[in-house]
Amino acid sequence: MRKPELMERPRMTALPVLPVFFKLEGRRVLLAGDNETAVWKAELLAAAGAIVRIAAPSPCQEMREFIQSAPEQCELSPRPWREADFKHAALAVGAFEDDAQAARFAAAARDRNIPVNVVDRPDFCDFQFGSIVNRTPAVVAISTDGAAPALGQAIRRRIEALLPQSIADWAQAAKNLRPKLSRLLPDTKMRKDFWRRFAETAFATPASQIDECVQKLLVWKKTSAGKVTLVGAGPGDVEYLTLKAVRALQSADIILFDDLVSDEVLDLARRESKRMLVGKRGGRASCRQDDINQTMLRLARQGKNVVRLKSGDPMIFGRAGEEIDMLEATGVEVDIAPGVTAALAAAARLKTSLTHRDCAQGVKFITAHSKNGALPDIDWRAAADPDITLMVYMGARKAPDFAARLMAEGLDPATPAIIAAAVSRPEERLNALTLAELTTAAIDPGHPILIGVGRVFRKAASRMREQNLPPELTRISYFH
Incomplete structure (x- = not known):
């Protein structure tokens, strides 16, 4: 007999970056760049409360419009950045077209111990801007360490769907x-x-x-x-x-x-x-x-x-x-x-409706085990109704017994049967046979076993026998 066993708490796995949230309210940030990417960074920094000092030789129209919309938070210097621009800066952000400019900007920031980000130049970044889900004051940021920005955006969209605006x-x-x-x-x-x-x-x-x-x-x-x-x-x-x-x-x-x-x-x-x-x-x-x-x-x-x-x-x-x-x-x-029970997961994997109107008018979930280990004392004549789909849990050892009982109650021996082992898991295997074949099947109980019996499985069984299935749905060898 086994006792409840306390498991060791999992430790934090290695992180490529440390996720932190940086307070910028009222603090200065140097932004060098005049393209549309720089505009987005200026808007993001201003939204966080920063005073953004923008060094832009030829600011684009969108940049000018943004600065006009937030004059209290933006200071425009229509020229290239200078060493003096770093004074009192909490962060430095640059948007440049070539690596040489990026390298000079990053080096100047690091000489002054100012964290620096150069857009789309990860080699010159001390920090990164993640994809953001904004439910202020709740904020979620997603990072892929620069490896897959598109994946980060896809993750953001998924989280957006899960987090209500409320x-x-x-x-x-x-x-x-x-x-x-x-x-x-x-x-x-x-x-x-x-x-x-x-x-x-x-x-x-x-x-x-x-x-x-x-x-x-x-x-x-x-x-x-x-x-x-x-x-x-x-x-x-x-x-x-x-x-x-x-x-x-x-x-x-x-x-x-x-x-x-x-x-x-x-x-x-x-x-x-x-x-x-x-x-x-x-x-x-x-x-x-x-x-x-x-x-x-x-x-x-x-x-x-x-x-x-x-x-x-x-x-x-x-x-x-x-x-x-x-x-x-x-x-x-x-x-x-509630959770998804194995019978419904198996039906989904087989693309089979358990109550297809042409084959079945109901479905029964039964277990093959009673408390004493024998077949349960249920109405087996009703279970053998050909208009019912039968889903049998924990039936590995009792499959021959309940198959024989169903046939004894009049169910056609040619009725399709499906054995589903480890449904939805990587080791999942599915096998098609008939009710008569089930009476001689020796099923390995080493995996969770579910057995489906009924006419609704005829199409799935035919597909499986023809082996026109993806590799994970091949006929199985969970038999002795």
Whole structure:
């Protein structure tokens, strides 16, 4: 029997640059250059509150228009830069057409210990301008260390889509509230809990409700109880995670995770969170459910934000029901972040509708194991309905038994069957056979196995047999 195992916190991997945010309000910055790139840098620096000294021999029309729009922050010298221009500068930025000019400018700045950036000349840069997502006062900057600016812009667009505009209002509210919070919540743990709840609320609530939500959140100062969130990690592919699951991972103090949860999913958790392996695998040394329950309860009573991270969906053939009952009976708050269950991931990989109107009028999810290890006591005649798609979880060892039972109840032996191993993972394999062939299949249980039975798989099975599939969907050898 296995005990819950606390894993070592992952260390920060090597960084090509140190991401920092530089305050420029009221400080001077030297900008040398007169092209459109220089205009954008001038606008960016002015937006950060800098006084921009611009040395430009032939400023373009766009540069002149910008300077006229911000006369308090821009000083134009219509000439090449000079050594004296560096005086009192906090930063130096140059936009030049050739390396010789760039080298002279960078050397002059470095002689005065002034950080310098020369646009599109990484060899002459002490710092870089990343792609920016602006939700002031919340600001996100993305860097690829100059290797792939287009990728940085693509990442920015993805983050833009994830961050609602209302985050700016929530961030400003947090800035206004922070000086008062020490008085309102003198206990450090209570303040930490408040900010965690504040952040979770910000992503799900419009800005018009900020004041109301803050008042409700302050009520939590009378309790230090933690909470448990049951999170579905999906079958393996990190892209199947929901936004709610990601947010739960990023606010967790400690994560209790199963063996089948991929490293890529765990990588999305905040770096400070602790991880505890509580693996449960059929036929292997596993943690007892009672131990897992008591661990969750103990941590929640310590005021921790606990995530119970389960493969697939926590509400499909897991022990979520027992965990929820135990936590609610002891007064611990419980939340659920659903996940993509293996059956739906397999259907997506096969491009097969489980309820195609020409083949099936329903779908059943069943497990091949009862508590005592035998076939479960279900209505097998109903399961053998040819108008139903059957998705069988944990069926590796019992495949011959349930296939024979389905045929005994009248299901056609030629009914297509699909064996999906490690769905959505790099080691994924899919195999097509018939229900009759399933009765003699010896399936290696070393990977998570899902078995689909039904007429909806006929087209996918035909494609697989013809081997007109991408390499990752070849016929498999998870058989003895």
